[in-house]
Amino acid sequence: MHQEIRAPRGKTLGLHLWGRRSVSPTRRTTRRSLARRRVPRAAALALLLATATACANDVPEAKWSRGLLPDHVTEQGGVVQSLWNGAWIAALATGAVVIVLILWASIFHRKRRAKADLPPQVRYNLPIEILYTVIPLVMVSVFFFFTARDSETLTKVSGDAPVKVKVEAFQWSWRFTTTYKGKTIEPVAGVPVSDYNQGPQLVLPKKTKVEFDLSTDDVIHSFWVPEFLFKRDVIPGIPEDNPGRKFEITTLDKTGTFAGRCAELCGVDHSRMLFSVKLVDQTEFEQYIATHQAGSAQ
Numbered sequence: 001m002h003q004e005i006r007a008p009r010g011k012t013l014g015l016h017l018w019g020r021r022s023v024s025p026t027r028r029t030t031r032r033s034l035a036r037r038r039v040p041r042a043a044a045l046a047l048l049l050a051t052a053t054a055c056a057n058d059v060p061e062a063k064w065s066r067g068l069l070p071d072h073v074t075e076q077g078g079v080v081q082s083l084w085n086g087a088w089i090a091a092l093a094t095g096a097v098v099i100v101l102i103l104w105a106s107i108f109h110r111k112r113r114a115k116a117d118l119p120p121q122v123r124y125n126l127p128i129e130i131l132y133t134v135i136p137l138v139m140v141s142v143f144f145f146f147t148a149r150d151s152e153t154l155t156k157v158s159g160d161a162p163v164k165v166k167v168e169a170f171q172w173s174w175r176f177t178t179t180y181k182g183k184t185i186e187p188v189a190g191v192p193v194s195d196y197n198q199g200p201q202l203v204l205p206k207k208t209k210v211e212f213d214l215s216t217d218d219v220i221h222s223f224w225v226p227e228f229l230f231k232r233d234v235i236p237g238i239p240e241d242n243p244g245r246k247f248e249i250t251t252l253d254k255t256g257t258f259a260g261r262c263a264e265l266c267g268v269d270h271s272r273m274l275f276s277v278k279l280v281d282q283t284e285f286e287q288y289i290a291t292h293q294a295g296s297a298q
Contacts, residue, residue, distance in 0.1 A: 178202070180289050225277050
């Protein structure tokens with residue numbers, strides 16, 4: 001905004017007044033042009049991501065009733081599901097209480113135009129300040145208790161599992177060696193693939209306890225079957241007798257083939273480090289062991 005003042009000799013002087021800023025028409029046009037170009041690009045990127053996700057054949061179905069988690073196939077997955085649901089319920093309840101308090105304070109404790117007085121202030125109210133401190137501490141303690149309890153359950157290894165699987169991760173695939181009742185089958189090794197059905201397949205019986213022993217000689221990998229609802233890192237250098245490289249699951253009364261992958265960025269073919277886990281009946285599993293037996297375990 002400009003204000004013109006006549007000088008004594010008839011010249012015009014431009015004085016800039018604070019409070020309003022003019023924008024160049026050229027600059028405004030440039031901004032509109034950039035906005036027009038960015039919107040179609042963002043839409044195209046979103047469509048590309050959605051299409052890529054839809055084309056993936058190893059993405060398990062997720063439902064809102066399960067908190068967008070896939071249907072689990074192990075008892076340990078049920079533990080994770082319960083913890084996940086409880087955390088969401090607590091978070092939503094806390095968010096609802098906070099929103100109600102914000103709206104209540106905004107509506108009933110705002111300054112009125114007809115009154116010059118401020119609403120009652122409670123910044124030095126000791127009971128309320130204690131409440132502000134105690135409630136978060138209680139919430140964190142409850143979360144910690146359930147998380148610690150379920151973590152202990154997920155990491156517990158009894159050592160009496162009838163099926164034991166040695167998992168060897170390498171760049172960029174997997175090698176599975178299964179032992180059952182003193183019988184060890186031939187190792188199943190794979191190569192990088194684009195479809196998990198073409199990768200190495202681990203065959204396990206349903207309704208059975210299975211112990212996994214994870215190892216690697218190169219870099220950090222991560223053993224992940226989404227239907228297990230948890231993953232375990234495979235770290236090089238951990239001794240064979242260290243319990244940190246083992247975990248245990250109990251399969252449910254379900255059959256089917258489930259995709260697995262490495263969940264740790266481990267190199268150029270990380271995305272092709274795919275495998276599958278097939279759950280079968282006990283009879284079919286024993287036939288599989290008899291067919292692929294390599295010899296008795298020492």
